Amino acid sequence: MPRMTKREAGGPATIIDVAREAQVSIKTVSRVVNAEPGVHEETLKRVKEAIERLQYRPKLSARALAGARSFIVGLFYFDEQSAFIGNLQRGATQTCRELGYHLIVEPLQASATDLVSHVERSLSALRPDGVILAPPLCDHAEVLQAMQRQGTRIVKLSPRELQGSCIGIDDVQAARELTQLLLDAGHQRIGFLQGPPDQIASQRRQQGFSAALRAARRKAAWVWPGDFTFQSGVAAARIWQDQPNRPSAVFSANDDMALGLMAEARRLGHQVPEALSVxxxxxxxxxxxxxxxxxxxxxxxxxxxxxxxxxxxxxxxxPCRIVMPHRLMLRQSVQERAEA
Amino acid sequence: MPRMTKREAGGPATIIDVAREAQVSIKTVSRVVNAEPGVHEETLKRVKEAIERLQYRPKLSARALAGARSFIVGLFYFDEQSAFIGNLQRGATQTCRELGYHLIVEPLQASATDLVSHVERSLSALRPDGVILAPPLCDHAEVLQAMQRQGTRIVKLSPRELQGSCIGIDDVQAARELTQLLLDAGHQRIGFLQGPPDQIASQRRQQGFSAALRAARRKAAWVWPGDFTFQSGVAAARIWQDQPNRPSAVFSANDDMALGLMAEARRLGHQVPEALSVxxxxxxxxxxxxxxxxxxxxxxxxxxxxxxxxxxxxxxxxPCRIVMPHRLMLRQSVQERAEA
DNA sequence: CTGAAAGCGCTTACAG
DNA sequence: CTGAAAGCGCTTACAG
Structure with a gap:
């Protein structure tokens, strides 16, 4: 008497069960599952029906062990930057689902001493078919090296051109447009709240800001270093307040700082946008x-x-570089100035 | 001449390479990797050194295929509720890392017609060792059934007692304390902005609110149905404004609605917290x-x-039920009323 | 305390 | 167009 398959024992169906049910070899079932061409139409139909009848779902670990793909995509990011990741995760999961892949997320601590070893462990255990690197992790040289050592395919969500594929917006152009908005509203004295200097996005945004001012034959009224955190925006508000000739508008290199600046300015008794556009x-x-x-x-x-x-x-x-379109979100934090 | 192992061919080390290097069987290497007891101290040392020297990292797919565990934990949630998930993800990933597990995230769309089939597909491909269900997904009967059919272990992040393990805070008590805060601040007319009636958390929070008022021999000055979205908070602000005798304080069943209420009240010209505490x-x-x-x-x-x-x-x-401590976060949206 | 053998459920490389 | 065999890299169940 032949051994019982799992299926007969009550477990989920395997490829063997399907093969038997459809009267074909497991290789043919495999062909159908992987949508390989060259399966006779009638056979195809029979196998598909068997799959349906048995509710067969190929087991990821078996496919990964036997084949060259793991059907896993990673999304690696710095934990601190989690405002981003909701949308990233949504888009990545959705597409993975359509393609039969699964998403592993790896929140990393920028400050961790064992950052690189975490990355390595994760990669060698999971062997993902590819990893998406969110900013500013995508600018982290050591992590990039570790990825390369493991031979992991990556896509960086970054505007940088070098080393592998990347997808981003034109930060310089976007910043220019935003600055122009402030100029068009009649602001004469415009300040800039910087992000961390080692992040490409920080640099690009400031470049765009400066370019727009230059084109208008202006100079920044005030520049202050921040670090992309809400707290650094809060701190900047006091400095802004103490300026002898306060800028009427401030371009913050990211939203978290902008929100800190707004909240603290208001707490200090300054109206936004009346006394300060952001x-x-x-x-x-x-x-x-x-x-x-x-x-x-x-x-x-x-x-x-x-x-x-x-x-x-x-x-x-x-490797390729994809530039995506950005969108200006006009809301109420900018005031029209009559004196323009 | 024996076949070359992957290692010798340049690939990552396998358990066979380690066994050879340490002069033991692969079974013994397996014992060391899994921290099983009963390995001679000297052998243990030799194997550990070999692992270190060869940078051996067991491959997840092989372990999952051979053994009873997949070393994967899932975090399933409704996409719309993503304010939560940053913190959840951080905690889950951190702990997974410590225990040698990996986290798969599955954002689901509550409105999707194929919600349950997505869940099923994901479970049968990955076979996670367990799944964390975030609210309000943890209250979704059909999804719970699907999990049960697959025999998946689950933990619900919910205050409900029935069916499996759950972890939550005491929503009733927390709501009571928050309401007491409003009462202590001297508010006479207090309104309540409800969440969706089918979410357990909604119900519990309103229970706590009502209990606190009852204990103070008061009644709710105003109750209005929301759906936990920012937009429903915005909509509620106009209704609040039109009340003949406006409540001076409103308890919103979640933050998103509270923020919508605050923003819109301010846009309509009402000061927060002077004219409206939230x-x-x-x-x-x-x-x-x-x-x-x-x-x-x-x-x-x-x-x-x-x-x-x-x-x-x-x-x-x-199955177990764990109640975690909550924390009141006192900020500036509540005004002390002199008339108390 | 240690190991030899079988097997997990697929894909690969090959043959016909 | 289809299939038989080997093998991926581990764990399990068993033996000693």
Missing amino acids: VGFDDAPAASMVWPGLTTVRQPLEDMAARAVHLLVGQNTQ | VGFDDAPAASMVWPGLTTVRQPLEDMAARAVHLLVGQNTQ
Whole structure:
């Protein structure tokens, strides 16, 4: 008497059960599951019916062990930057689902001493077919090296051109447009709240800001270093307040700082936007939940993550650089100045 | 001449390479990797050294295929509720990492017609050792059934007692304390902004609110149905404004609605908290980014997720109910009323 | 305390 | 167009 298969023992159906049910070899079932061409139409039909009848679902671990793919895509990011990741995760998961892949998330601590070893452990255990790197993790040299050592395909969500594929918006152009908005509203004295200097996005946004002012034959009225945190925006508000000739508008290199600046300015008794206009960058969830709403730039994070998954999973291994369209989100944090 | 192992061919080391290097059988290497007892001290040392030297990392798919565990934990949630998930994800990933597990996230759309089939597909492909269900997904009967059919261990992040393990805070008590805060501040007319009636948390919070008022021999001045979205808070502001005898304080069953209410009230020209005090529930990220900051309740989401992972991965399969401590977050959205 | 053998459920490389 | 065999890299169940 032959051994019982799992199926007969009550477990989930395996490829053997399907093969038997459809009167074909397991290889043919495999062909159908992987949508390989060259299966006779009638056979195809029989196998599909058997799969349906038996509720067969191929087991990921078996496929991964036997084959060259793991059907897993990773989304690695710095924990602190979690305002981003909701949208990224949505886009990535959605696309993974369509393509039969699964998403593993790996929140990392930028400050951890064993950051790189975490990354390595995770990669060698899971062997993902590809990894999406969110900013600013995508600028982290050591992590990039570790990825390369493991031979992991990556897509960076970054505007940088070098080393592998990346997807981003044109930060410089977006910042220029946002600055122009302030100029058009009649602001004469415009300040800039900087992000961390080692992040590419910080640099690009300031470049765009400066370019727009230059084109208008102006100079920044005030520049102050922040670190992209809400707290650094709060701190900046006091400095702004103490300026002898206060800027009437401030361009903050991201939303978190912009929100901190707004909240603290208001706490100190300054009206926004009457006494201080503010623009940010990112369209963080909170940007549309405060009053007045924060005028900012939106990156199409969902679409970016979706395209990243396609790049990682697809045939083409050529590095490429994709620039996505950004969107200005006009809200109430900018005041028209009569004196323009 | 024997076949070359992968290692010799340049690939990552396998258990066979380690066994050879340490002069033991693969079974002994397996024992060391899994920290099983009963390995001679000297042997243990030799194997550990070999692992270190060869940078051996067991491959998850092979372990999952051969053994009873997949080393994968799932975090399933409704996409719309993503304010939560940053903290949940942090806690879950951290604990998974410590225990040698990996986290798969599955954002689901509540409105999707194929919700249950998504869940089923995901479960049967990945075979996670356990799944954490975030609210309000944890209250979804059909999804719970699907989990049960697959024999998946689950932990619900919910205050409900029935059917399996759950971890939550005492919503009733927390709501009572928050209401008491309003009463102590001297508010005579207090309104309540409800969440969706089918969510357990909604009901519990209203119960606590009502209990506190009852104890103070008061009645709710105003009750209005919301759906936990920012937009429904915005809509409620206009209704509040039109009340003949406006409540001076409103308890919103969650933060998103509270923030909508605050923003819209201010847009309509009412000062917060002078004309309207507001309290929320959840301590969403935005609650501390607005001015005035929103007074609310914080659930220890990180710790909750960490404990959930321990429950799912541990030996004990007894269902249990864990109540975690909540924390009142006092900010500026509540005004002291002199007339008290 | 340690190991030899079988097997998990697929894909790969090959043959016809 | 289809299939038989080997093998992926581990754990399980068993033996000693």
